[in-house]
Amino acid sequence: MAKKTKQVEDNAFSLLTDFDIYLFKSGKHYKLYEKLGAHVVSNGDTEGTYFAVWAPNARAVSVIGYFNNWKDGVHKLNPRWDQSGIWECFFPDVKHGEAYKYAILSITGxxxxxxxxxxxxAETPPRTASIVWEPKYEWQDSAWLEERKQLAGKPKPYSVYEVHYGSWRRKAEENDRSLTYPEMAEELVAYVKDMGFTHVEFLPIMEHPFYGSWGYQLTGYFAPTSRYGSPEDFMYMVDCFHRAGIGVILDWVPSHFPGDAHGLYKFDGTFLFEHEDPRKGFHPDWKSYIFNYGRNEVRSFLISNALFWLERYHIDGIRVDAVASMLYLDYSRKDGEWIPNQYGGNENLEAISFLKEMNEVVYKNFPDAITIAEESTSWTGVSRPTYVGGLGFGQKWMMGWMHDTLHYFQTDPIHRKYHHNEITFSIIYAFTENFMLPLSxxxxxxxxxxLLGKMPGDEWKKFANLRLLYSYMYTHPGTKLLFMGGEFGQSSEWNHEKSLDWHLLEYDVHKGAQNILRDLNMLYKREPALYQHAFDNKGFRWxxxxxxxxxxxAYQRLSDHKEDVxxxxxxxxxxxxxxxxxxxxYRGQWKEIFNSDAKQYHGSDVINSGLLTTSPVKYHSQDYSISLTLPPLAISILKLDKELNEFELRDIGT
Incomplete structure (x- = not known):
């Protein structure tokens, strides 16, 4: 039941308690979304909407909307007595579904x-008003959530399909519109399930005014974009993914926000969410504004937002964008354009503290969720626990692997022997973090x-290289991420204004690329050696x-069961x-269980059929060896045949 506050006005109503204010001001209120914003509630026998907004430097705040003809001063908010900077009021005539904004008179007039x-x-862009909304949805993913809880902390395959919502598939016959959330619940869920990915990851789905930002310039941190449906529609889509056994990861952007007039920028007329000094508060790369991580109320806002998506929308994890830009005060800045920290260094101590606290709070409340850092530098311990000095993320994108691997594959094969270290170097540091391999x-x-366009040679060589790239990725230690379109060899560069080129699947070469991705996902999930020790050297041996x-x-991938090597x-x-x-x-019979040059992948079908019998010839520091045929621009994966080698398995103590 809502508690009355010590306001001067009669019949004052508030969802905020004194303890809420204490937590908010100390930066420890992690469920602020339950208190601030617009909430449809009952005040006694009267139903209406309670509004609460943080605007500490405003002279006056009121709510405007169609219900008062967007006229300032009709629905006035009251400043709280406790100097929290929060304005609030309950209005019985404002109902669910009403569009509204806050009209703010700043201290400068x-x-x-x-x-x-x-x-x-929120209203669908280009409209910019918020909408009073209390989502009501009956979730049916309890089995998924229970399984997620049971598997928390245990090794499992992570194969992520990265999606830009608006351009995955469009309805050409309907003015080239993007699919709605319910339509994606049918089409994308079925596709991801068929392809065998374990997770889908959406580029930011939160409300953003400029479609061309791909969602990375947010104005509505707590609202799924209305471009594709209602909050309940989005919940339904997540629910469908879960019922299909697929996890959902959202890109999250606590690094910066745009300067749109209706957004967070100078929210109450002052630099409230952002730093006032542009050397700390303005991002030169994205022409956007940087959160003030040292302000407690801002920390409450951001950490609450991370928990919000995990709690209210049952999201399975968040991928945090542009972490490197948060960690360094001189990120993308020249001398004189940044301010050193108190020790004279370039580390952003406030952002580091914030990221550690965010991860600690997420894992305390959702130990079965995942946080993933897009961090492109050699910062130590990004995915290590905070109690040993790490940032506390669950995984980190392996950007070094991505750069070296793509550079190697772009090199003509005749010259690759001069770049051999580029394809082997990653193992030197592969186990220093919990790495995810991103082709994003x-x-x-x-x-x-x-990706296909980066591959050298004629059409056959391009596709062979692409199949080789994916096969190498899936057998390399670490989890996997692939951007949409890559799975069938999209030939043109991604364009967010149009659908993927699905018509390419009419051609065998593209169908072959899709087939190999599907089979790699199945192989990845079927073979514990490919995921059981993804983050430590127990799972890899040259x-x-x-x-x-x-x-x-040539290398081995190993699980806890020796016969699964x-x-x-x-x-x-x-x-x-x-x-x-x-x-x-081990001696015995080895069988080729995968070959990226196989006919079903539109390869040349140079395969090792039958069984390969070991010879007692010592080779590569091993007691046994085999002779095989290496297919062109391809990978061959071999496994000991268990049925024919029971005696050998007994000999090695399994």
């Missing part, structure tokens, strides 16, 4: 019209071309990394290599 920072819903949207925009002249590498051999040239000998750990 400026008149501002602002959207609600805590709005649960950032690699297929701004003139970079598509066989040979030194054959640079042939551009061949996989032997992977990669041939990064278009030359078929016959009678190629590699050392293997």
């Amino acid at each position: 400026d008149y501002l019209e602002k959207a609600d920072p805590f709005a649960a819903y 949207h950032d690699e297929v925009v701004h003139g970079k071309g598509s 066989i040979d990394y030194g054959d640079r002249d042939n551009s061949v590498i 996989l032997v992977i051999v990669c041939n990064f040239t278009p030359e078929v290599r016959y009678h190629y000998r590699i050392g293997v750990p």
